[in-house]
Amino acid sequence: xxxxxxxxxxxxxxxxxxxxxxxxxxxxxxxxxxxxxxxxxxxxxxxxxxxxxxxxxxxxxxxxxxxxxxxxxxxxxxxxxxxxxxxxxxxxxxxxxxxxxxxxxxxxxxxxxxxxxxxxxxxxxxxxxxxxxxxxxxxxxxxxxxxxxxxxxxxxxxxxxxxxxxxxxxxxxxxxxxxxxxxxxxxxxxxxxxxxxxxxxxxxxxxxxxxxxxxxxxxxxxxxxxxxxxxxxxxxxxxxxxxxxxxxxxxxxxxxxxxxxxxxxxxxxxxxxxxxxxxxxxxxxxxxxxxxxxxxxxxxxxxxxxxxxxxxxxxxxxxxxxxxxxxxxxxxxxxxxxxxxxxxxxxxxxxxxxxxxxxxxxxxxxxxxxxxxxxx
Numbered sequence: 001x002x003x004x005x006x007x008x009x010x011x012x013x014x015x016x017x018x019x020x021x022x023x024x025x026x027x028x029x030x031x032x033x034x035x036x037x038x039x040x041x042x043x044x045x046x047x048x049x050x051x052x053x054x055x056x057x058x059x060x061x062x063x064x065x066x067x068x069x070x071x072x073x074x075x076x077x078x079x080x081x082x083x084x085x086x087x088x089x090x091x092x093x094x095x096x097x098x099x100x101x102x103x104x105x106x107x108x109x110x111x112x113x114x115x116x117x118x119x120x121x122x123x124x125x126x127x128x129x130x131x132x133x134x135x136x137x138x139x140x141x142x143x144x145x146x147x148x149x150x151x152x153x154x155x156x157x158x159x160x161x162x163x164x165x166x167x168x169x170x171x172x173x174x175x176x177x178x179x180x181x182x183x184x185x186x187x188x189x190x191x192x193x194x195x196x197x198x199x200x201x202x203x204x205x206x207x208x209x210x211x212x213x214x215x216x217x218x219x220x221x222x223x224x225x226x227x228x229x230x231x232x233x234x235x236x237x238x239x240x241x242x243x244x245x246x247x248x249x250x251x252x253x254x255x256x257x258x259x260x261x262x263x264x265x266x267x268x269x270x271x272x273x274x275x276x277x278x279x280x281x282x283x284x285x286x287x288x289x290x291x292x293x294x295x296x297x298x299x300x301x302x303x304x305x306x307x308x309x310x311x312x313x314x315x316x317x318x319x320x321x322x323x324x325x326x327x328x329x330x331x332x333x334x335x336x337x338x339x340x341x342x343x344x345x346x347x348x349x350x351x352x353x354x355x356x357x358x359x360x361x362x363x364x365x366x367x368x369x370x371x372x373x374x375x376x
Contacts, residue, residue: 009074009266021151021154021155022154022155022263023071023150023151023154023155023159025090026154027060027062028148029307030051030053030058031049031050031051031052031058032049032051032058032060032073033049033060034059034060034061034062035059035060035061035062037061037281038063038262038280038281038283039272039278039279039280039281040061040278040279041273041274041278042275042277042279043074043097043143043145043252043277043278043279044097044098044277045277046059046061047059047365048075048076048239050307051075053082053084053173054075054083054086055081055082055084056075056076056077056078056081056083057075057076057078057234058073058074058075058076058122059073059074060072060073061073061074061250061279061281063247063248063250063281063283065273067280068129068151068152068155069149069151069152069247069248069305070147070148070149070151070227070248070304070305071147071148071149071150071151071152072145072146072147072148072250072279072303072333073096073145073146073148074143074144074145074146075133075143075144075145075146076141076142076222077099077101077133077134077135077141077142077143078135078141079135079136079137079138079139079140079141080135080138081134081135082132082133082135083132083133083134084132085130085131085132086130086131086132086164087128087129087130087131087164087166088125088128088148088150088163088164088319089127089128089153089157089162089163089164089165089166090127090148090149090150090153090154090163091124091125091127091148091149091223091225091226091227091313092124092125092146092147092148093122093123093124093125093146093147093148093222093225093227093229093303094122094123094124094125094144094145094146094327095121095122095144095145095146095200095252096117096118096119096120096121096122096142096143096144096305097119097143097144097145097277097300098119098140098141098142098143098267099105099118099119099135099136099137099140099141099142099143100116100117100118100119100135100136100137100142101116101117101118101133101134101135101136101137102114102115102116102133102134102136102156103115103117103123103126103128103131103132103133103134104130104131104132104134105129105130105131105174105180105181105301106129106130106131106176107129107130107169107171107174107175107176108167108168108169108177109169109171109176110176111174111175111176111296112176113176113177113178113180113181115182115196116136116373117198118198118200118203120198120199120200120254121196121197121198121199121200122196122197122200122220122229122301123195123196123197123220123222124195124223124225124227125223125320126168126170126174126195126223126224127167127173127182127223127225128169128170128171128173129169129174129175130171145250145252145279147227147229147250147303147304148227149226149227149305153241169302172224173223173224173225174223174233176218178183181195182196182198183196183197183198190206190208190217190219190230191219191220191221192218192220192221193220193221193222194221194222194223195219195222195223196233197220200231200254200301201254201255203218203231203297205217205218205231205233206218208232210320211240211241211320211329211363212234212238212239212240212241212332212359212363213234213235213238213239213240213241213356213359214231214234214238214244214358214359214362215233215237215238215240216232216233216234216236217230217232217233218230218231218233226304226305227304227305228304228305229246229301229302229303229304230301230303230374231254231299231300231302231331232299232300232302233297233298233299233300234290234292234297234298234339235253235292235294235297235355236292236294236295236297236352236355237292237347237352237353237354237355237356237358238292238354238355238356238359239258239289239290239291239292239341239343240289240290240291240328241289241329241331242261242287242288242289242329242330242331242339243287243288243289243319243320243328243329243330244282244285244286244287244288244319244328245282245285245310245317245318245319245328246264246285246310247282247284248281248301248304248305249281249302249304250279250281250302250303250304251280251282251290251300251301251302252278252281252302252303253274253275253276253278253279253298253299253300254276254300254301254302255276255296255297255298255299256275256276256292256294256296256297256298256299257274257275257276257292257293257294257298258273258274258290258292258293258294258298258346259271259272259273259274259289259290259291259293259346260272260274260280260288260289260290260291261287261288261291261339262280262282262283262286262287262288263286263287263288264283264285264286264287264290265285265287267286269289271332274319287330289339290354291343291346293343293346293347293349293352294350295350295352310328311324312327320369322368323369324369324371325368326368331363331367332356332359332360332363333360333363333364333367340354340356343356
């Protein structure tokens, strides 16, 4: 399978005028770089440029579908400083990478709430509310990573003044509730409905054996938005099942060390080493698989837009369903033999051995039969 699907210049010219979008023009106007990558070794150290309009530093990290689905940016606030206030007609979810500080949120009705955060906090900006971030330290910068659904909104309206300057309170999303960012929440199955998580690194998770390796999982709906996210964790000496889904999942490592494999159907897997602060963005429908090779449980946060979740008639993401019955997840029993061999070799370099036998055996108890081959 061709790696990049590069076509002739003659064909490319026929689509040249469609490559640029209102969204990409807006990013250029902000004066920031775009990292066009699906792997960033460290969000903590990725290079930033001055962001004059916001009053901080930033960089955009866009996957191949960012012109139409969602985007990502990293922003830093200097010691003792603050960003300019902003409101927007798109949603935004934020993970604090470094530092401590506070955020104020208010609407046209005058309701204003301020809450504090530190590294590891996770929260969402309610739709079209004014918000302003403050660095609470006079010595150290504060840095966060955010994922938004700005691209489809900017591409739809193509009017920056409208997107950032419309006076309208979505009171169903935010109405000045004093406890809006109090870290309270309602758990419904795997889904936690909340607006603030104080410590994503140590948040309690729910067992999710369907993803393999005896790991934990929790899903979020924040600020009543259409964007979503989840946290997954898996034990020492284990790895997750390979799966694929639509574009736009920004996977950020919260704890542990290891590697991920990513590959388009029919190609050889490509390996990406990760540690705390690494980010991996699987391209559209690429298979990918995460491996814990460290001495502690590995945990990651995946920011994404709901469009990434291809579901069956029961509402279950197909990435959770075996390929044997029409899903997009590869069972351990069906994975390539070198997966286990390579994993054992990586663990051995750290003086560890695989802890996968229980997961392999547990899968066999519920493993669907292989589909019958059609006879020509």
